[in-house]
Amino acid sequence: MDFGFCLSPSSHVKMDSVDLTTFNHLKETNPDINTCIACGSCTATCTAGNFTEMSFRRILLMLQRGKEEEAKKMIQRCMLCGKCTLVCPRGINIRKILLDITR
Amino acid sequence: MKENILIIGGGAAGMEAATQLQKMGLTPIIVEKSEHLGGHIAQWDRLFPAFHPAKDVVDQMLNQVKDVKTYLNTEVTDIQRNSDGFKAILSNNETIDAKAVILATGFDIFKAERKQEYGYGIYNNVMTSVELENFFRTGNDARINNPKKIGFVHCVGARDVKVCNTYCSKVCCTTALKQACEIKEVFPDAEVYTFYMDLRMFGPGYEDLYLKTQKDFDVKCVRGRVCEVSEDMDGKLVIKAEDTLFGKPLKMTLDVLVLMCSMEKNKSIDVIQQKLGVANNSDGFMQNKDMYLGMNGTAQDGVFVAGACTAPKSLPDTIGEARSVATQVFNYINSK
Numbered sequence: 210m211d212f213g214f215c216l217s218p219s220s221h222v223k224m225d226s227v228d229l230t231t232f233n234h235l236k237e238t239n240p241d242i243n244t245c246i247a248c249g250s251c252t253a254t255c256t257a258g259n260f261t262e263m264s265f266r267r268i269l270l271m272l273q274r275g276k277e278e279e280a281k282k283m284i285q286r287c288m289l290c291g292k293c294t295l296v297c298p299r300g301i302n303i304r305k306i307l308l309d310i311t312r
Numbered sequence: 313m314k315e316n317i318l319i320i321g322g323g324a325a326g327m328e329a330a331t332q333l334q335k336m337g338l339t340p341i342i343v344e345k346s347e348h349l350g351g352h353i354a355q356w357d358r359l360f361p362a363f364h365p366a367k368d369v370v371d372q373m374l375n376q377v378k379d380v381k382t383y384l385n386t387e388v389t390d391i392q393r394n395s396d397g398f399k400a401i402l403s404n405n406e407t408i409d410a411k412a413v414i415l416a417t418g419f420d421i422f423k424a425e426r427k428q429e430y431g432y433g434i435y436n437n438v439m440t441s442v443e444l445e446n447f448f449r450t451g452n453d454a455r456i457n458n459p460k461k462i463g464f465v466h467c468v469g470a471r472d473v474k475v476c477n478t479y480c481s482k483v484c485c486t487t488a489l490k491q492a493c494e495i496k497e498v499f500p501d502a503e504v505y506t507f508y509m510d511l512r513m514f515g516p517g518y519e520d521l522y523l524k525t526q527k528d529f530d531v532k533c534v535r536g537r538v539c540e541v542s543e544d545m546d547g548k549l550v551i552k553a554e555d556t557l558f559g560k561p562l563k564m565t566l567d568v569l570v571l572m573c574s575m576e577k578n579k580s581i582d583v584i585q586q587k588l589g590v591a592n593n594s595d596g597f598m599q600n601k602d603m604y605l606g607m608n609g610t611a612q613d614g615v616f617v618a619g620a621c622t623a624p625k626s627l628p629d630t631i632g633e634a635r636s637v638a639t640q641v642f643n644y645i646n647s648k
Contacts, residue, residue: 222555224564243526247535247557270558273532299523 227275239306244299251293257286314339318410323351325619325634326416331376332638342382357449360490361517412614419575419620422469431541438569459567464488464506465538470574479595481574482624485512488572489525496529504531507538575624588615598622608637
């Protein structure tokens with residue numbers, strides 16, 4: 210019988226059970242992945258980001274918070290123009306990292 | 313002619329001011345309430361940003377003041393202004409006549425119990441930054457038993473209207489990252505998280521330390537304030553915070569949680585401060601004349617301030633102020 214009630218799943222990110230395999234693997238070949246200071250320059254300049262939700266800053270976080278599928282979906286918006294790599298104040302090779310994630 | 317200058321407090325500010333005043337031909341007298349000179353910094357292991365041993369600096373300072381008249385385990389119990397300057401009575405019943413007084417009484421550490429939601433004093437594995445530093449110095453702390461996950465909470469007792477401390481305590485951000493690197497040095501396999509609101513890396517080499525923390529030590533910085541801590545059945549700590557950059561609440565189990573406690577005004581000097589007529593500022597620290605050219609002066613003629621008694625300060629800040637207060641006192645004496 211349907212009473213019209215349901216349980217909402219917890220919105221908490223459960224850090225204890227997050228699978229970091231992809232992120233850690235990525236880190237081996239791209240150690241600069243750790244140095245992001247979340248300034249958002251990459252997202253602000255992103256050609257795709259002007260029209261879609263594409264944000265490299267968020268992709269990095271998604272990988273560290275167990276949202277790998279969402280990250281991979283978002284990456285599809287990227288056109289590999291490389292402007293993000295040009296503006297990054299930490300000198301992170303973002304374009305290469307984006308390519309590596311999809312590989 | 314030798315002139316007595318009474319310095320209350322034998323920490324970094326008091327010692328450095330005494331050193332400079334002595335070189336200027338004046339007679340500094342240090343009155344220190346504890347049994348040792350050096351203040352908080354004498355209990356510290358290494359200094360940010362370059363992991364320099366604190367003992368090195370303290371030993372140099374101690375060496376410089378070895379000929380300065382010093383009272384240990386002594387407090388100023390009464391002080392009065394007279395036509396010659398000041399007359400101070402010490403807890404050992406001695407009397408000191410001085411031309412000028414320097415308040416170099418420094419700070420106290422915020423009592424972490426006051427932020428009850430962090431569970432300090434309730435849960436075993438919640439500790440303060442001072443206790444962690446003590447672990448680095450002595451290697452002893454029963455709570456640190458090969459931890460796998462360690463968290464640092466920034467701004468404990470700072471930027472927090474609920475504990476009446478709206479100010480930034482200035483040095484805790486850099487200290488947190490320094491300690492995060494150090495704990496990774498001791499336990500390379502541990503995961504280390506810091507929970508910050510802003511990372512205030514204001515000094516030379518501090519940003520380099522931040523980069524090193526991320527790159528060489530793989531410390532994970534999460535933007536968001538820890539809101540509550542609880543204990544699970546195994547005695548591990550469960551923390552909640554929002555990952556504000558991700559926009560989602562986050563839950564995590566930790567072995568050890570370190571609280572970066574802020575600096576508060578050292579209130580043990582309040583009675584003497586009141587007798588001297590020096591007011592407090594809105595942060596509860598001592599009010600100096602102004603924060604630019606008058607930073608070492610007070611509203612009272614002949615009463616000077618130096619170091620963390622006026623605001624939270626780093627060691628280089630404090631040494632700089634101690635040197636400048638010496639110049640101010642020298643000029644004051646010469647103008648008499």
